[in-house]
Amino acid sequence: MPPRVRFSPSPTGPFHVGGARTALFNWLFARREGGVFLLRNEDTDRERSSDEWLEGILDGLRWLGLDWDEDIVRQSERRDAHLAAADRLVEGGHAYWCDCTREQIDARKGPGGGYDGFCRDRGLGPADDRVVRFRVPDGGSTTVVDVIRESATFDHATIDDFVVVRPGGAPMFVLANVVDDDFQRITHVIRGEEHLSTTPKYLMIRRALGLEGDPVFAHLPLLVNEKRQKLSKRRDKVQLLQYRDEGYLAEAMRNYLALLGWAPRDGEEITTVERMVEQFRLEDVSRAPAFFDERKLQHVNAHYLRELSEAEFAAAARPFVERAVERFDPELFAQVAPLAQTRVKTLAEVPELLAFLFTDAVQFDEASWEKAIARNEWSADVLRDAAAAYVEAAWETEALKDTTLAIGERHGLKLGKAQAPIRVAVTGRTVGPPLFESLEALGREATLARVNEALERI
């Protein structure tokens, strides 16, 4: 029997990197084991769920290349099955109707106190304003066996009778989970650690329903922020597709996500998805929470960026540049894009590097101007010589380099020094892509205009 796993997000907000990591680990496991990767839309909270959020999740999964098998199960359409299970629980004495309000519970146990079992034996029948509570066995305990963290035992005495059906017949998450996992014949439940403490409830419901053959559990370590708290959409940058929009490649994101709580056995952190599938073992997943470190993500992304062919890089970077510069020129861009390839960590950094080629007005960075031009008395001489020599020079990289080299020698300057004022005059900054390649691409006319403009500005 091939393993069957599921990713079951709740479509109540933008797709989260934590969710993406959970999906990825499920996917890697399924692909590694020749299993089946299923999707379940957990939209039982009708007020908070929407199809638009679901679309965002699907977009994210497609972007990462996480393809799923079989049709997506929509949990809200499984309501009858959930309620039938609740009926069976009540009939079997494993659950009961309860009409306590939060206020009444607080009045009896104090604010924040748990449920005290008040309605356990009142024999209440169904009503729209009543809930169904699971009757937690009085004694004993439930042990969760977990591939990643061995086992965790929970005494029943520490678990209050919990709600399985809300007023109006809305099934709760745990009930729906148990029923649908059984329906989809899920063999391995791979999810975030935040679900570990609800797992005994899951198991108790299974027992009460008489279900046999528990799935294997694997609770993944949480993804946390720099303060070591679980990533939250309120405080942290967690939207998966925001990273795409900021110039990260899907391959890089997928590779980085895999590294959070897991490491390839061969030690090669940056690796192909095929190698990840080959090496993925659930028992190799670590137990400690992992910090989502964007700096390391940047490193991984830069690596993938450099691995692209020049044409692929240009194609990937083009939309970022096109919308950021004054006058986009496709041919010029194709020519200069490779100059940026080893100089950026994300595609979003490409425009600032190349913008000087797609504008009429150079933006001078004042610190650069000061450092390369204003502070050096020889800078005006270099610029004057360049303005003269560039009129006649052959307009290609090597010739421009030789010409500039000669100008430097005349003033006792190495090329590194001599090129600085010219670079600032033409690009506005002391750092940027290789100068002579840039000049060749910019053209003689624009270059001369900028050098002369700088001369006047001194």
Added chain:
RNA sequence: GCCCCCAUGGUGUAGCGGUUAGCACGCGAGCCUUUCACGCUCGUAGGGAGAGUUCGAGUCUCUCUGGGGGUGCCA
């Protein structure tokens, strides 16, 4: 409060009773070099604390400490 989980450099991790505690990110230095990058080389920094088991402990046990998650008529 109660329950549960976790603990190797700043970060992600390797190790699975005997290692000079490895790798990667970051950071620092050097080389390369038309700036900046890339690349290469070197360096920086680590098993929370205390007991115990053992000839020997990051690795096993216990206590404590710290962090986190859960404790909903959210998922």
